[in-house]
Amino acid sequence: MTRLLETQGLTAFYGDFQALFGIDVSVDEGECVALIGSNGAGKSTFLRAITGMIPARGQDVMFAGQHIAGWAADRIHKAGMAMVPEGRRLFPSLSVEENLLIGAAGKRPGPWSLDAVYELFPDLVAKRHNPGTALSGGQQQMVAIGRALMSNPQLLLCDEISLGLAPKVIKDIYTAVPKIRAGGTAILVVEQDVGQALAVADRVYCFMEGRVTLTGTPATLTRAQIAAAYFGTTEEAH
Amino acid sequence: MTSMDMTQGRGISVSVVLRLVLLAVVAGLAVAPVWAGRSDLRLLMEVFSFLALAQMWNLLAGYTGLISVGQQAFVGLGGYLFFALAMFAGLPLLIAIPAAAIATAVIAVPTGWIAFRLQGPYFAIGTWVIAEVFRLSAAQIGALGGGSGISLPVALAKSLADSRGGREMVMYYIAFTIGIASVLMVWGLLRSKWGLALTAIRDSEPAAEAMGVATRRVKFMIYVLAAFWTSLTGGFVFLQKLRITPDAAFSLNEWTAFVIFIVVIGGIGSIEGPVIGVVIFFALREVASDWGTWYLIMMGGIAIAVMLVDKRGVWGAIRARTNLSIFPVTKVLD
Amino acid sequence: MVWINAIVQGVLLGGLYALFAAGLSLMFGVMRFINIAHGDFIVTAAYLMVALVTGLAVHPAVAVVLVLIALTTAGYVNQRILLNRVLGKDILPPILVTFGMSIIIQNALLEIFSADSQRLPAGWLETGSIVLSDAVAIGWLPLLMFAAAVAVIGGLQLVFYKTPLGRMLRATSDDPEIVPLMGGNNAHIFAIATALASLVVGVAGIFLAMKTNFDPSAGPARLLFAFEAVIIGGLGSLWGTLVGGIVLGVAQTLGAQIDAGVQILAGHLVFLALLVVRPRGLFPKM
Numbered sequence: 001m002t003r004l005l006e007t008q009g010l011t012a013f014y015g016d017f018q019a020l021f022g023i024d025v026s027v028d029e030g031e032c033v034a035l036i037g038s039n040g041a042g043k044s045t046f047l048r049a050i051t052g053m054i055p056a057r058g059q060d061v062m063f064a065g066q067h068i069a070g071w072a073a074d075r076i077h078k079a080g081m082a083m084v085p086e087g088r089r090l091f092p093s094l095s096v097e098e099n100l101l102i103g104a105a106g107k108r109p110g111p112w113s114l115d116a117v118y119e120l121f122p123d124l125v126a127k128r129h130n131p132g133t134a135l136s137g138g139q140q141q142m143v144a145i146g147r148a149l150m151s152n153p154q155l156l157l158c159d160e161i162s163l164g165l166a167p168k169v170i171k172d173i174y175t176a177v178p179k180i181r182a183g184g185t186a187i188l189v190v191e192q193d194v195g196q197a198l199a200v201a202d203r204v205y206c207f208m209e210g211r212v213t214l215t216g217t218p219a220t221l222t223r224a225q226i227a228a229a230y231f232g233t234t235e236e237a238h
Numbered sequence: 239m240t241s242m243d244m245t246q247g248r249g250i251s252v253s254v255v256l257r258l259v260l261l262a263v264v265a266g267l268a269v270a271p272v273w274a275g276r277s278d279l280r281l282l283m284e285v286f287s288f289l290a291l292a293q294m295w296n297l298l299a300g301y302t303g304l305i306s307v308g309q310q311a312f313v314g315l316g317g318y319l320f321f322a323l324a325m326f327a328g329l330p331l332l333i334a335i336p337a338a339a340i341a342t343a344v345i346a347v348p349t350g351w352i353a354f355r356l357q358g359p360y361f362a363i364g365t366w367v368i369a370e371v372f373r374l375s376a377a378q379i380g381a382l383g384g385g386s387g388i389s390l391p392v393a394l395a396k397s398l399a400d401s402r403g404g405r406e407m408v409m410y411y412i413a414f415t416i417g418i419a420s421v422l423m424v425w426g427l428l429r430s431k432w433g434l435a436l437t438a439i440r441d442s443e444p445a446a447e448a449m450g451v452a453t454r455r456v457k458f459m460i461y462v463l464a465a466f467w468t469s470l471t472g473g474f475v476f477l478q479k480l481r482i483t484p485d486a487a488f489s490l491n492e493w494t495a496f497v498i499f500i501v502v503i504g505g506i507g508s509i510e511g512p513v514i515g516v517v518i519f520f521a522l523r524e525v526a527s528d529w530g531t532w533y534l535i536m537m538g539g540i541a542i543a544v545m546l547v548d549k550r551g552v553w554g555a556i557r558a559r560t561n562l563s564i565f566p567v568t569k570v571l572d
Numbered sequence: 573m574v575w576i577n578a579i580v581q582g583v584l585l586g587g588l589y590a591l592f593a594a595g596l597s598l599m600f601g602v603m604r605f606i607n608i609a610h611g612d613f614i615v616t617a618a619y620l621m622v623a624l625v626t627g628l629a630v631h632p633a634v635a636v637v638l639v640l641i642a643l644t645t646a647g648y649v650n651q652r653i654l655l656n657r658v659l660g661k662d663i664l665p666p667i668l669v670t671f672g673m674s675i676i677i678q679n680a681l682l683e684i685f686s687a688d689s690q691r692l693p694a695g696w697l698e699t700g701s702i703v704l705s706d707a708v709a710i711g712w713l714p715l716l717m718f719a720a721a722v723a724v725i726g727g728l729q730l731v732f733y734k735t736p737l738g739r740m741l742r743a744t745s746d747d748p749e750i751v752p753l754m755g756g757n758n759a760h761i762f763a764i765a766t767a768l769a770s771l772v773v774g775v776a777g778i779f780l781a782m783k784t785n786f787d788p789s790a791g792p793a794r795l796l797f798a799f800e801a802v803i804i805g806g807l808g809s810l811w812g813t814l815v816g817g818i819v820l821g822v823a824q825t826l827g828a829q830i831d832a833g834v835q836i837l838a839g840h841l842v843f844l845a846l847l848v849v850r851p852r853g854l855f856p857k858m
Binding site for chain 1: 736739740742743745746747749750751752753754755756757758
Binding site: 299303305307352355356358359360362363364366367368370371374375377378385490491495498502506531532534535537538539540541542544545546549 | 600604605606608654657658662663664665666667668669671672673674675676678679680682683792795796799800803833834836837840841843844847848851
């Protein structure tokens with residue numbers, strides 16, 4: 001498999017506060033990788049760093065064969081990395097369809113189009129002309145995912161997409177993951193729901209206090225190992 | 239002693255030296271009529287007036303975030319009300335100036351109530367509209383000379399003192415008091431319990447609100463206080479000029495644009511900034527005011543440059559690199 | 573009948589104020605940014621027009637195109653190299669930078685064109701009118717101005733709600749932080765917004781040149797009229813801005829009917845009164 005994304009020793013700061021301490025994460029083409037960890041472990045910061053939302057100049061971030069550290073966020077997006085941001089962040093004055101079309105502004109070719117997104121999330125068809133924010137939480141999340149897919153990304157980043165949603169709705173949304181992967185898109189999900197992450201991912205990274213404390217495939221990781229890496233209770237996690 | 243302690247130790251001593259120098263300068267200014275010539279005194283009166291206006295604009299914009307481009311309203315009101323009270327109500331001049339300022343503060347309550355309906359940059363332009371209303375209204379009042387303005391009767395001016403030298407001495411000490419007191423008042427305010435609220439609002443308004451600061455009320459009080467002192471200064475300015483016209487009294491360039499430049503160049507959000515700004519402004523003016531339009535173009539350019547290079551201004555840039563403080567407002571914990 | 577005529581003239585004058593205001597409204601809508609030099613840019617466009625037509629004897633139609641191109645380009649470049657650097661949470665830098673620009677422009681115009689007031693002769697446009705009765709006549713120029721305002725606002729509305737560019741501008745207005753994650757380049761989008769606003773400023777300047785005498789210090793008053801029209805209409809509502817311009821125009825012409833000296837004052841007072849009664853404007857949106 002070809003490496004799609006690889007960071008080596010990635011660090012990040014908010015002013016004087018260091019949020020990431022040397023993160024090594026990789027994602028292969030077409031792979032689904034989950035980042036787990038408690039609040040403030042640095043998962044979202046990691047996403048912000050690789051998408052160019054916080055400066056990563058001079059660092060080692062490879063994406064699709066290019067050194068993208070220090071690139072502007074819109075340039076990274078055009079290189080094929082799309083994000084479903086935490087809290088969905090739909091544009092309130094745009095309709096559902098307009099929100100989706102914003103995602104296609106970069107004009108990358110690929111399988112995703114309005115029709116393909118409506119096929120993936122048929123619930124959205126009837127609401128296409130409603131304001132994005134007039135939808136239920138789950139439907140808003142579908143718009144946010146669809147909006148990211150419209151750019152035909154090679155890598156889809158999903159930040160806490162199950163946050164605040166009912167279990168039934170979360171299940172519905174995660175059924176889209178295999179269909180998205182079928183189009184060749186790799187997925188990096190950030191999840192606080194460990195069960196969900198283990199169910200969907202090929203590989204898992206556990207973050208704690210800005211460091212990766214555990215990595216492996218869901219099949220090889222034990223519950224105790226994960227608990228230790230998640231909460232830092234014992235030393236034997238490594 | 240670590241190197242950190244060393245710099246801190248030196249910083250404090252430099253601050254002390256600066257304070258002593260400043261004290262010596264103020265002492266020298268207190269006896270200026272002894273050593274200064276007539277034109278020097280006149281210049282110093284202007285310096286004190288602008289120092290007071292700059293302190294007030296800084297108090298408003300630097301601490302409460304209310305960016306007004308309509309402070310000329312209060313300069314003009316101070317001047318016109320002073321003329322009206324002195325000429326038609328027969329108040330002695332030295333009573334008429336503070337009385338005019340009190341009346342201005344009363345007027346500032348409803349104008350503030352209206353202006354506060356606008357936020358941020360809209361507040362700025364709203365205050366400007368209000369100042370225009372006062373300017374255009376002043377031009378409609380026939381008793382005050384309408385659009386062409388009015389002069390203070392010579393007899394009234396002479397009531398200040400018999401000789402010309404005596405009058406200038408009295409005027410100098412009014413200016414001295416207005417200027418120096420403006421600094422001391424802001425300093426005292428910032429060291430009081432109001433100071434904590436103001437500093438909190440300056441640093442972060444949502445955080446200040448979360449701490450229980452009634453931000454809106456504090457801002458309103460500061461707006462009225464700034465109106466009062468700005469008006470006091472305005473009253474004095476037109477006592478010195480002896481003549482008032484709507485365009486001069488409510489001049490945006492003179493009473494707000496220059497004042498903003500002073501604060502911004504010197505350093506907004508500190509007491510030292512406006513003091514430094516006034517010195518720079520008058521130094522530039524002495525050198526370059528003959529250049530006419532080019533002088534004003536340069537002022538505009540400097541304002542833009544400060545915002546692009548370091549929006550904290552001269553004092554802000556100095557303070558970021560040292561820990562100098564001439565007017566300490568934070569209580570040092572030993 | 574004089575009152576009816578005053579109202580009719582006020583409505584038409586409102587068209588000019590809506591043209592002044594549309595650019596200001598657009599820039600605030602996308603960037604939450606007020607350009608204090610907005611009026612000075614309008615006056616600059618007016619000077620440019622006069623200089624081209626009377627100074628260099630360029631054909632008026634060509635001059636219009638040149639002025640519009642110049643303003644649009646200058647707007648884009650100004651936003652890209654200067655204004656984008658001072659956008660942010662702190663509202664002081666943009667206010668100060670544009671305040672500084674306002675002073676520079678006024679004094680530069682003074683240096684180049686002197687303090688003498690100017691006007692662009694508009695020939696039959698200026699003198700011709702449709703006579704409705706012996707007291708009410710509609711001049712061709714005011715009518716054209718009003719039609720231009722309707723066309724400009726209709727055009728902006730179309731761009732905003734029917735084109736990909738407008739979609740991106742609205743998205744940026746909603747949430748500029750997230751737009752780069754969708755492939756949008758904020759610096760470019762902001763500059764496009766300013767270019768569009770400057771195009772309207774150009775149109776407004778050309779009409780200003782034909783409508784009244786103007787001098788280098790005429791800008792600030794135009795900024796205030798534009799601002800008042802925007803606030804009266806309601807932030808973010810383009811058609812509201814047209815209504816705001818009309819309200820202001822009618823207030824001024826009725827004021828002038830009472831006494832020529834209170835024309836401008838009447839406009840300001842109506843604005844302040846509406847601010848008290850309807851602080852969010854007649855057609856609030858944001």
